[in-house]
Amino acid sequence: MNSLEKAEHPAGLKRIAIEPVSRVEGHGKVTILLDAENRVHQVRLHIVEFRGFERFIQGRPYWEVPVMVQRLCGICPVSHHLAASKALDQVVGARRITPTAEKLRRLMHYGQILQSHALHFYHLSSPDLLFGFDAPVAIRNVVGVLQAYPEAAKRGVMLRKFGQEVIRITAGKRVHGTGSVPGGVNKCITPEERDLLVAGLPDVLRWADEGIALVAQLHGAHREAWDRFGTVRSNLLSIVRRDGALDLYDGVIRARDADGHILVDGIEPTAYGDLIRENVRSWSYMKFPYLQSLGAEHGWYKVGPLARLQNCDFIPTPRAEAARQAFAATAGGQIVHAPLAFHWARMIELLHSAEVIAELLDDPDLLKNDLMASGPRATTGVGIIEAPRGTLIHHYEVDAQDLVTQCNLIVSTTHNNQAMNEAIREVAREYLDGREITEGLLNHIEVAIRAYDPCLSCATHALGKMPLVVELLDATGALVDRRVRDAEQLA
Amino acid sequence: MTFTLDGHDIPFEPGQTVVQAALAAGHYIPHLCYHPEFQPHGSCKVCTCTVNGRTATSCTTPASEGLEVASETPEIQEIRRDLVQFLFTEGNHFCPSCEQSGDCMLQAVGYELGVVTGHYNPLFPNRPVDASHPDVLLDTNRCILCELCVRASAQIDGKSIFALSGRGITKHLIVNAESGRLGDTQLATTDKALDVCPVGAILRKRTGFRVPIGRRTYDARPISQVTVEPAK
Numbered sequence A: 001m002n003s004l005e006k007a008e009h010p011a012g013l014k015r016i017a018i019e020p021v022s023r024v025e026g027h028g029k030v031t032i033l034l035d036a037e038n039r040v041h042q043v044r045l046h047i048v049e050f051r052g053f054e055r056f057i058q059g060r061p062y063w064e065v066p067v068m069v070q071r072l073c074g075i076c077p078v079s080h081h082l083a084a085s086k087a088l089d090q091v092v093g094a095r096r097i098t099p100t101a102e103k104l105r106r107l108m109h110y111g112q113i114l115q116s117h118a119l120h121f122y123h124l125s126s127p128d129l130l131f132g133f134d135a136p137v138a139i140r141n142v143v144g145v146l147q148a149y150p151e152a153a154k155r156g157v158m159l160r161k162f163g164q165e166v167i168r169i170t171a172g173k174r175v176h177g178t179g180s181v182p183g184g185v186n187k188c189i190t191p192e193e194r195d196l197l198v199a200g201l202p203d204v205l206r207w208a209d210e211g212i213a214l215v216a217q218l219h220g221a222h223r224e225a226w227d228r229f230g231t232v233r234s235n236l237l238s239i240v241r242r243d244g245a246l247d248l249y250d251g252v253i254r255a256r257d258a259d260g261h262i263l264v265d266g267i268e269p270t271a272y273g274d275l276i277r278e279n280v281r282s283w284s285y286m287k288f289p290y291l292q293s294l295g296a297e298h299g300w301y302k303v304g305p306l307a308r309l310q311n312c313d314f315i316p317t318p319r320a321e322a323a324r325q326a327f328a329a330t331a332g333g334q335i336v337h338a339p340l341a342f343h344w345a346r347m348i349e350l351l352h353s354a355e356v357i358a359e360l361l362d363d364p365d366l367l368k369n370d371l372m373a374s375g376p377r378a379t380t381g382v383g384i385i386e387a388p389r390g391t392l393i394h395h396y397e398v399d400a401q402d403l404v405t406q407c408n409l410i411v412s413t414t415h416n417n418q419a420m421n422e423a424i425r426e427v428a429r430e431y432l433d434g435r436e437i438t439e440g441l442l443n444h445i446e447v448a449i450r451a452y453d454p455c456l457s458c459a460t461h462a463l464g465k466m467p468l469v470v471e472l473l474d475a476t477g478a479l480v481d482r483r484v485r486d487a488e489q490l491a
Numbered sequence B: 001m002t003f004t005l006d007g008h009d010i011p012f013e014p015g016q017t018v019v020q021a022a023l024a025a026g027h028y029i030p031h032l033c034y035h036p037e038f039q040p041h042g043s044c045k046v047c048t049c050t051v052n053g054r055t056a057t058s059c060t061t062p063a064s065e066g067l068e069v070a071s072e073t074p075e076i077q078e079i080r081r082d083l084v085q086f087l088f089t090e091g092n093h094f095c096p097s098c099e100q101s102g103d104c105m106l107q108a109v110g111y112e113l114g115v116v117t118g119h120y121n122p123l124f125p126n127r128p129v130d131a132s133h134p135d136v137l138l139d140t141n142r143c144i145l146c147e148l149c150v151r152a153s154a155q156i157d158g159k160s161i162f163a164l165s166g167r168g169i170t171k172h173l174i175v176n177a178e179s180g181r182l183g184d185t186q187l188a189t190t191d192k193a194l195d196v197c198p199v200g201a202i203l204r205k206r207t208g209f210r211v212p213i214g215r216r217t218y219d220a221r222p223i224s225q226v227t228v229e230p231a232k
């Protein structure tokens, strides 16, 4: 495995910086360092998200945290809401929450997965995949999809709407709800609310099937390119149910190596600190996690749909399990590392979410009023959940006065930090042409980043295109070439 | 005996203030530091009206025969909006993560008046959280200095646990204990002072967010309706 940072002495190297025009919090920036022969030497993806958020939580009462942390992420607030709740269940001594609470939270979570995966695939990524990465930006956007592939575009919109309805009903609001509290939930659902969702299920399940068919077809049509684009081998990490099944709400930590051999299994969430270490690099606000046992050089890993689907032994719902087996069969039993395969895995998880939602809605526990559990207080709580983008860890220390004294959050984008850097480097190596910054290079880097679905506002720009500036600087910092792509040009 | 409020005849009894008579007659006048169980205080100024052509706080103005009171004029509403925006920007009010959201009078009055932003530059004051009491949290970030807790503790609980100190922009809530900590006072969970805070500054611990969105005080109806017809 190559070390990411090959350039020991960056002086004397050219620097290409790709950065969003508006320096709003949440934007990323890519710097590519070249050597004298214009070969890609090093890639740095700069992400400023989450810097200092822990500070806002320290000193706050613990019951405020599940609501407060939703502000961490504009696209998966529910994941933070639930991860914090799960951690704080332990603090209030709710070692087992009530069946109603667990099922309501699961419903909320799978609703979030469904809507987030639909957003990511249909709104953000499908333009790249349907039109090709080099298609003009003017058509390679969600409006273009609406015109050329109206059925797919409509599917995306409707799936998202359904997921948001699930969230509204379980959390009280479509964004920044309050449904989950330490120790349980604050409401069950009514028969009317259940019926409303049940009525939408047949369409949702059909749309989910069609999504998988679309990705499989795209893969089949561009197989060689899909399998190679930005591909880097790495370990995989996720939680799985204790019996090895895919479970996005709760479980134990498992990791596999790049060939699929299990490295660690059955690790309790509270022991995450022994398993995972985080590296700091001077140029990045975002840390670089790795498996402690393998060290920083070899211990980094991928999280997210692609990791989960290959880390679990099976999916506990029939249609998604059949889709998983079909996916695995195309790779001939080999572990798939291609970033573009994330999209396929995402669509399988979307179907799985729809199936889980259907099962839950059929469960009478959801209508019961037994909402809260409690027990002897504890000072530490760790909650791990599989968010749409991957493993999400919340860890809190709470003092006897009920205030949070310490917290540690590892979000999925952080887990994927090194994997994304490696993927961008692969892409840059292939598409960088001498001293010229081409539109093609920009597009390909963007597609590679987006496959990982990082939590960047720029990566989730409404029209699916990151506003970018590309600058080619020589070793002295003088500008050699510059390319700008404004958000306005896309509107 | 009657006076007029925005052209409506409002009956009153001797000793009633304009706000009291108006509310009894089913007419809402926005207010924050007024509370029916306590002597009027006249500090927040949100109840400001034009009374016979002059601006005055209607919670401290005695009702009298023939008064002409104007409440919902654009000018008066503008003054109230300003006052509410000052309160938002003088403290640290983050409604989306506040457990009092949906039950908070400041937020509800803000909605009532059409306040959508703080408008003025927030001061982001550095205010302490006191969690020393086993069952009560005091988060002065949200205190609007209405002195309702001060009045309740002194007049009903007979303890005088709270007081205001300082002047102008440095004015702040203090706790009557040598340490200055709530945990060192005789505050009990049955104290009236716990139930009068119009915002989320004095809170019962470990109960936040237990009421789901949709069932909170001001979820279904605006404060103007909830105040004049609480039971509906």
Ligand code: SF4
Residues within 6 Å of the ligand: B142, B143, B144, B145, B146, B147, B148, B149, B150, B162, B173, B196, B197, B198, B199, B201, B202
């Ligand atoms: S703590 Fe509440 S009741 Fe007491 S002065 Fe402040 S806002 Fe008023």
Ligand code: FES
Residues within 6 Å of the ligand: B030, B031, B032, B033, B034, B041, B042, B043, B044, B045, B046, B047, B048, B057, B058, B059, B060
């Ligand atoms: S309610 Fe009259 S001044 Fe506050």
